[in-house]
Amino acid sequence: MSDQDREISYAEAVREAIGQAMEADDRVFMLGEDIGVYGGAFGVSGDLFERFGPERVRDTPISELGIVGAAVGAALAGMRPIVEIQFSDFTNQAMDQIVNQAAKIHFMLGGAAEVPMVLRAPLGSGTGAAAQHSQSLEAWFAHVPGLKVVMPATAEDAKGLLLAAIDDPNPVIVLEHKLLYRTSGPVPEEAFRTPLGQTAVRREGADLTIVATGVMVSRALEAAETLARDGVDVSVLDPRTLTPLDIEPILADVSRTGRVLLVQEAPGHVGFTSEIAARIAESPALYRLLAPIRRLSGLDIPIPYAPQLESAAVPQVPDIVEAGLTLIKES
Amino acid sequence: MAHPLSDPATARQALATMWEIRRFEEAVDDLFARGLMHGTMHLSIGQEASPTGVCLALRDDDAITSTHRGHGHCIAKGADLTRMMAELLAKETGYCRGRGGSMHIADVDTGNLGANGIVAGGIPIATGAALAYRLRGDDKVVACFFGDGAVNEGAFHEAVNLGAIWKLPVVYICENNKYGMSFSTEKSMAVENVAEKAAGYGMPGVTVDGNDVAAVYEAMETAVARARSGEGPTLLENVTYRWKGHSKSDKNLYRTRDEISEWQGRDPIVAFETRVVEAGLLGRDDIAAVRDEVVQKLRAAVREANSAPDADPSDLLDSVYASA
Structure with missing residues (x-):
């Protein structure tokens, strides 16, 4: 089986991207609720905790505003944080830090600072979780100048777009569809980038x-x-x-x-x-x-x-x- | 990093910083009143001892986060008065090239990670910066300024808890000036002191006279040592008072003239001048010289900022995203 034929799931593709980014760059770390031993609510972080330890795969209390703000501050101070918000609905708890802070800091400060962070969150319906765990709020984020908004639809894009998002010097919201996590497709093993902004x-x-x-x-x-x-x-x-x-x-x-x-x-x-x-x-x-x-x-x-x-x-x-x-x- | 009463040079520095903050804000107040300055601003006249004492206890490479009432924090951390004034005068040479104004001045080179227009907005950010220093093995400390109004925001509680459970190198500094806009702390809190809230997060809480630059320095020095050694944050409450209104819309309907004049009688700068003279650190002529130097410096800053080119709208669209 050649590399091109290898199929992995969308969730595995996200995990592989994070693992490769963390191996390549000490500045990359992850924080979020239950991403440690639990492995993430949707199993995305999986074994990353065992591989990289509790400092870089950082379990947090249930404090969405606090952890997104911590990511903003860490990014300002030179790190490359990846925040996992357990359900994209919960970004509502963190909107000040996403919309008023992360999106605007580079502009407000006249270009003197950058906020290179990624916020990943599952969106969408289809799991019987009802109105507060099933929304698709992508248009909100897309309406805010200063944010980039990514919606990977395949396992390959889940990896390639995430690696590009981690490289990006701006705050990037990556909205992963929860029904896609278990779908599989061909995904190259190397740490490839899929550029943001290509239909x-x-x-x-x-x-x-x-x-x-x-x-x-x-x-x-x-x-x-x-x-x-x-x-x-x-x-x-x-x-x-x-x-x-x-x-x-x-x-x-x-x-x-x-x-x-x-x-x-x-x-x-x-x-x-x-x-x-x-x-x-x-x-x-x-x-x-x-x-x-x-x-x-x-x-x-x-x-x-x-x-x-x-x-x-x-x-x-x-x-x-x-x-x-x-x-x-x-x- | 020396006690403001330890030697003449440090005493002079502390005094000059407080005067720079006072004179900068008086100049801004005057320019605004004469219609020569746009927008709005929040003045910290009367609170100068807090940022001065705090920043005296920091190293140059330590960081701060600031607030909407942040001119004093910027100046105490070493910002350039001309670039600050240029920003408020909507000039291209301002700290934010006219994109931020009074509430968004940052000076990353001097460790100022930014003022903030959202009450409590900087508290999670300061916590994250401290996390970054921890992860990098850097021994820097973050001083996080906020007002009494911020302690009733969720962001305060979430961020202070994160700082505490991770024992991050951050000092949370509440400048308690008694009012969140018009709402007094007597009405907004069921405890007497903000510092009492520290108990809920398992960190020391210290209340000091925020108009006493030496007291602020001493409390901050202890808190910084604790933060830098990995023992975690402290909640430091500097009790102070703003002489001016919250912002330009304030008619002072929520407080009395007597209260304001009582606090004006506790002027932190006058108090410090008296102490340094009594301690024999500076003479009255030294103090007059400091005052005069600051006045000259401010005049030069206003003159230079006024002659700078206006902020240029031509590349606004290219200012939103950083390029790789």
Whole structure:
């Protein structure tokens, strides 16, 4: 089996990236709740505690604001902290340090200081954890100048984008989808970097462009297979990083196909795909559209508990297929 | 790092620092009143002994974090008065190139990791900087300034606890000036002294007369020694008083003229001048010379800052992210 064929899970890919970064650079350390002996709420930190010890894989009390602030201070003082927030919903407890401090320090101080930190947090629904453990808040972070926002959709990107985020001299929010942790894919063993700000073309088709983020990328790819059987040839594009946003490949693909479906798990109202829609509408790609831009988003509701309610709250594969077919019919 | 009453040179330095803080803020107050300064600012006139005593107990390579009322901290840690004034005057040569203003002055070269516009915002950051020094095996200490208002924020409790459980090299310094904007400490706390809260985190809590620069220095020296030796943080409470309002909107409706004038009678600078003369460290002529030098220094700072180019909007978009 060559390196290229090696498959590991998304969670293992994150762990491998952190391990390689910590081996290569003494400044890199991790802090978060239950990341030590417990191995992380989603098992991501795993054996890192045994490998690197309690100083560099630092268990913390349940103090999100305190630990994110500690990461900001450590980054200001020359370290490269990686904070794990157990559920991205809990970033709400730490918003002052994320939004008022980390995002703005470089700017406010006129460039005199940098905050090279990574905040990793699982987002999304699908685990029956209900409204306070299932949100998709990526648009909030993307709306704040000074933050970079990353949403890896594959195991390979989970590793490559995280290593790039750790190298970055800015605060980077990495939102990992909790349903993806156990999915596997080919991941190179070496410490490769996937640059922030490069949209990935996951599938190329002639009839319809689907732009999707997070877990919706794999759902869009599955929907594309179904649509192909109906004779609809679909492109699937994954921006991978919301900030910086690489819009050009999206505009080019939309110009080519003339149809675009934007898919996100988060509620549609003022969501990230609203920004993509606006960018398309502001560009010459607008003149190439054969049908209006269409968005498929989570409902504008908190995520409910019951499994049938939870799955009804966010786009599923048949919803994407149906939206795609409707777009074709409209044009 | 010497006691302010140990020798004439240190006494002179302490006195000059306090006068620089006083005169800087008077100059700022005057420029603002005459419409020559933009925005808002928070003055610490009356509180000069606290930052001066604290920073005298620090090494040059130790760090501080500061607050919205931070001019004194910056000056005591060694900031350049001209660059500070240029920042407040919205100049390109200011510490933040006009992007931060009064509430965001930092001077990384002198160990000032930054003032902060959010109450208690700097406390977790100071704790993290101390963690960084620990992880690097560096023996630096962080002095974390905040006001009495900050101790009722969650950030204070989370960060102080982290500092305590990890025994980090940080000293938490509450400048208790009696009011969080208009809300008095009698109303905001059910204990008498902020320092009592230290017991909840398993660290020493010390209350001192924050208008006595020698008392502040002595308490700080003990706290710094403890922090540097790995024994962990101390909560130091410097009891003081701000003569001016919270900010420019303050009409002083929440306190009496009598209270203000009573505290003005406890001027930390006058008290220190009396002590150094009584101790035979400086003569009245030395003190007059210090005052005069500071006035000249401030005039030069205002003049130089005024003649600097205005902050330039042309590269604003390139100022948001650091480049690798």
